[in-house]
Amino acid sequence: MIKNILNLGDAALYCDFGSDVNQEINSNVIKYFYHIKKLNLKGITNLTPSYNKLIISYDLNIHSFLTLKKKIENIEIKENNKLEKNLIEIPVCCDNNFALDIKRVENKLKLKSEIILEKFFSKNYFCYMTGFVAGMPFLGDLSQEMRLKRLETPRVKVPKGSVGITEQFCNIYTFETPGGWNILGNTPQNIFDTSNQSNPNLVNPGDTIKFYRITLDQYNEIKR
Amino acid sequence: MKSKDRNYFKILRAGINTTYQDLGRNNLYHIGIPFSGAMDKRNFQLLNSLLQNDYNSPVIEFAYQGPHLKYFGKDIFFCISGNVSFKIITKEGIIDGNSYQCYLLKNGDEVDIRSTNKSVYGYFSINGTFGVDYYWGSCSINTQAQIGPNNGNKFSKDLEIEIIDINNSFNKRKLDYLGSTIENIRVIKGTNYNYFSESSQNKLFKESFKITKLSDRMGMRLEGPKIENIVDPNIKSEGLVKGVIQITSAGDPIIMLSDHGTIGGYPKIATVISADYDRLVQLTPGSNIKFKDVSLEDAETLYKLYQMETNNLISQIK
16 A cells, blocks of 8 residues: 655655545555554654655664665555544634634635535544644545635734634644634634643544534633 | 752753753654754763763753753752853852863852853753653653643743752763764755756755754754745645755745654755754854765765764763
8 A cells, every 4th residue: 555665864764655635545544554553663763644645763773774664565454454533523613703714715715704614514524644733633625615725924823722724624723833724713622632641632643523613602611 | 858958950040942851752743743852962962971870861951052050959060061161150269161071069059051152052961860750751841832841841040950869979070072063964865856946956965055043943944045846835744854854935945853843745855864963953043054965875874873973982981
C-alpha cells in the first residue's frame, strides 16, 4: 500500500501513499501508523501520519535509511485489518461573537448564514490527522457547495475553540494560534487536555465527528 | 520543607526565553507535539558531563541574555556551556566567569549571565537536580503549546528555582573548548526539490541567505534571493521534521527548529543534516548562511563523525 519510500533529511523515512486526499488512502496511512506504533520498534522517535503520507523519524545512532526502509517495506498489513473508529459529538455555538467569518462565507458561497450552518451541521466529518499544534484535528469532507479558500490575510490570533472551514476541510483550533481558516463558531469543549498524558486528544485519526449546535446560554453553562 | 533547609535560586532578572530543557519528548508528533528539548544538544551534553549529572538531567536554557540568579542554600557548584559572558558576585567581590568551568556558590552569592557572544543559546546547571515536573517523559518547556513545568511558560522575575538534590561527591571539573563554527550549513535535497526553477535551485547553493529577526525555537526565517516555485506554492499538508527548509508562498526559506508545528503545507526544498543542526541554531539574526548539498550517505557519515567529536570532548573533561 506504500507506493514509495524516500528520505526526508537524514533521520526520517517519507512513506508516500499517493497524491489524492480521500478517506481510502488516508485509512491506509492510519492503519500503517497504528501497526508500526504497536510494533514499538527501538530507535523510532516519531510517526507522523497525514492525508497521504507517513513520516517515520528515527535515531541515527540506531538506524540508517536503508536498513529501516527495508524493515518497513517488509511489513505486511492484512486488508481486513479493521480500523478502530469512535463517533464523537462536539457542541458548537455560532453566536455572532464566535462566527468571525460568517459574513465573508455568505458572500463567497452566495448562501444565507442559516443555510450555511444547516449544511455544516447536517454532515459527519472524518478525522484525517491531528497536529500542527497539539490536538488540532483536520476533518472532512465538506459538501461541494461549502468549499472556499482561506482568508487572504491570516489572523494573527484565532481564539481557542474556534471551528473553521477551508476547501474540503474543517478543523478546531485547540490553542490560540495564527490561522487563516474561515471561522463559523466556537466549541466550549476542551479538545486537547495537557493533564491527561495517556490520551490528551479528544479526537484521533480515523474518528468521526458530529458537530451539534448550542445556544450562547448552553455554551456558557458548559464553560462554567 | 522548612525554608532554611531549602536550596534554591531566586530570579532577579529572567533573561530572554529562559526555560528548562532536557533531551525532549519522543513519539508525539502524531498528536501535534514536537520534540522540543535543548536546541544545541552538544552544549547540553557537555554541561551535564561537566557536572557529572545524569545524561538527560534538566538544564536551564537561555537565548542572547541569561538570567540573573541569587542563590540560597548550602554550598553548590554551577557551570555554564556555550559562548557566554557572565559575572559571579560574592561577598569577596565580582569576577568574570568562563564557560565550561565549574564554580562554587555559597548562600547569598549571585550569577549574572550577561550575554551569549556571537551565538544564540547558552546553558546553566548545577551539580544536582532541579525540582521539575515531567510531561510525557520530559521537563522541556514548550511555550507555544504551554507544555512543561512552570505551566509551560518561560521564566519570569521572582520565580524560585528549587534544587531537590545535590551531588556531594562532586569534584570541580573543566574543559578547554572554544566551541565549533562551520562555514556552510550542509543539506540534503528535499522531497519537493523539483517544485523550484533550475535557476532558483542554483541560487539555493550559490548565494547566501540572511537570518532575520523572526527566528525563535519554532523556526528560523531567512531572506535572500526569492526562490521561484514553478509547480504549486502549497502541498497537501504533511509531516515536518527538525531542519526541514520550507519555501513560503512569498519565496522565502523558513527552517523548522525544535518547537516547530508538526505538519505544514509549504513545499520542502531541502533538510539540514543532523550533524549541522547544533551549529545552525547558534547562528544569530543578521548573519548569513550558505547551504551546501551533500548526499544521504555523506550525511550519515558526518553524523557519526559529529558524535565522535562530542565524545572526544567529553573524554577531555578533567
